[in-house]
Amino acid sequence: MSQLDAVTSHHGGGLPANADVVVVGAGITGASIAHHLARRGVSVVVIEQSRHHAAGATGRSGGMVRAYDPDPVTGELALPSLAAYRDAGCWASGRAPLHAVGAVTADHPVQGSALREAAGQINGALSASAHVVADQDEVAGIRLAGGVALVEPEAGWVDPAEVTADWLAQARVDGAVVCHGIRVRQVEARGRRPMVVTDAGTVSAGAVVAAVGPWASDPVPGLRPASPVRSRSIQVSIVERRPPAPPHATFVDLRTGLYAKPVGSDRTLLGMPHLLWDSPVDSPPEPAHAQATVAALTVHFPWLTTATQLSTVRGADAYVSPGGQAPGLLSGTGVPHVWCVRGWNGGGVKTAPEAGRRAAEACLADAFSDIA
Numbered sequence: 001m002s003q004l005d006a007v008t009s010h011h012g013g014g015l016p017a018n019a020d021v022v023v024v025g026a027g028i029t030g031a032s033i034a035h036h037l038a039r040r041g042v043s044v045v046v047i048e049q050s051r052h053h054a055a056g057a058t059g060r061s062g063g064m065v066r067a068y069d070p071d072p073v074t075g076e077l078a079l080p081s082l083a084a085y086r087d088a089g090c091w092a093s094g095r096a097p098l099h100a101v102g103a104v105t106a107d108h109p110v111q112g113s114a115l116r117e118a119a120g121q122i123n124g125a126l127s128a129s130a131h132v133v134a135d136q137d138e139v140a141g142i143r144l145a146g147g148v149a150l151v152e153p154e155a156g157w158v159d160p161a162e163v164t165a166d167w168l169a170q171a172r173v174d175g176a177v178v179c180h181g182i183r184v185r186q187v188e189a190r191g192r193r194p195m196v197v198t199d200a201g202t203v204s205a206g207a208v209v210a211a212v213g214p215w216a217s218d219p220v221p222g223l224r225p226a227s228p229v230r231s232r233s234i235q236v237s238i239v240e241r242r243p244p245a246p247p248h249a250t251f252v253d254l255r256t257g258l259y260a261k262p263v264g265s266d267r268t269l270l271g272m273p274h275l276l277w278d279s280p281v282d283s284p285p286e287p288a289h290a291q292a293t294v295a296a297l298t299v300h301f302p303w304l305t306t307a308t309q310l311s312t313v314r315g316a317d318a319y320v321s322p323g324g325q326a327p328g329l330l331s332g333t334g335v336p337h338v339w340c341v342r343g344w345n346g347g348g349v350k351t352a353p354e355a356g357r358r359a360a361e362a363c364l365a366d367a368f369s370d371i372a
């Protein structure tokens with residue numbers, strides 16, 4: 001059995017009675033945290049309610065990754081994360097998951113100097129060739145419609161489910177137990193250790209970290225983050241891209257929130273902000289929003305006027321308003337040694353390698369002593 005096959009082999013049986021750290025949720029965030037903990041020799045149990053990894057936002061995600069983000073906290077995580085996605089040595093598969101098709105971030109002209117500064121930082125840190133274009137009609141297959149754009153030729157996209165599977169495989173090789181098909185019902189304080197109550201038994205833990213994505217907005221008892229989290233809908237559409245439509249880089253327009261990425265050689269994923277809050281995680285796609293998304297992106301991809309729409313995917317992510325965001329990556333829950341990871345505001349893939357590393361370090365400290 002290969003390392004990656006091993007990920008799915010623990011369906012519902014053999015839940016250990018004890019662990020240094022229990023990670024709830026096997027999306028990309030939980031997988032990254034589990035990998036970094038297990039690598040440090042910590043005994044880790046991952047508990048996922050679905051029978052598959054990447055069952056939530058992760059499995060529906062476009063996986064666009066770039067070093068730049070207008071939010072400095074996110075940017076600080078995204079830059080080293082892009083380095084990890086480029087580095088074959090970080091992956092059980094032996095190959096880097098990044099599809100380096102390039103990334104274009106458009107913004108208002110007034111942001112030109114901030115983007116140039118960001119390009120300098122990215123190039124210094126990653127030996128990359130990021131640069132800013134202005135007064136240019138088109139770059140990397142994308143019409144800019146005015147404004148300026150930061151171009152990151154070394155960025156692109158990853159397959160989030162593949163990344164998640166790789167980290168879970170590495171965690172298992174390092175001794176972690178990854179359980180699928182088990183739902184955490186409650187986490188409670190028993191003496192000095194939290195007790196994780198599941199529908200397949202209980203686990204006594206040194207620390208618990210909830211990486212439950214949009215489920216954090218309606219948490220099970222004991223996993224309520226002190227800093228409120230909300231769930232917000234994200235809906236994307238896949239369209240056919242036939243010649244003469246050109247290949248293109250991944251794209252985000254910070255002026256409008258529109259985004260796009262290539263899927264293989266003949267399809268494109270399109271997205272537009274879908275400002276629906278707190279709807280059920282598995283709500284069905286909305287056809288009207290899908291049509292509006294294609295229409296809005298036609299200014300950047302004129303070939304969309306004749307493109308065939310193939311499918312629409314809807315998911316949700318955990319969002320935190322800037323004022324409500326707890327400092328750091330982990331929010332307390334009121335139960336000692338039980339933590340909830342921050343909401344990723346639609347950017348959890350591009351930050352996962354570094355966010356998981358830092359969250360693992362915080363958990364590691366907490367599994368054996370209190371952290372502030």
Ligand SMILES: Cc1cc2nc3c(=O)[nH]c(=O)nc-3n(C[C@H](O)[C@H](O)[C@H](O)COP(=O)(O)OP(=O)(O)OC[C@H]3O[C@@H](n4cnc5c(N)ncnc54)[C@H](O)[C@@H]3O)c2cc1C
Pocket residue numbers: 024025026027028029030047048049050053054055056057058059060061062063064065160182183184185211212213214215220234235236313314315316317344345346347348349350351
């Ligand atoms: C359509 C879409 C497109 C996106 N595009 C991008 C993009 O291009 N770039 C980017 O960076 N980000 C993107 N995102 C955001 C990104 O995918 C998310 O930020 C990221 O996947 C969140 O991962 P997570 O592990 O925190 O949450 P999830 O992937 O939602 O994982 C949470 C897991 O916890 C499990 N769980 C929940 N409750 C329990 C319980 N009680 N017991 C056991 N298990 C439980 C769930 O089953 C789930 O598997 C997109 C998201 C969507 C939906």
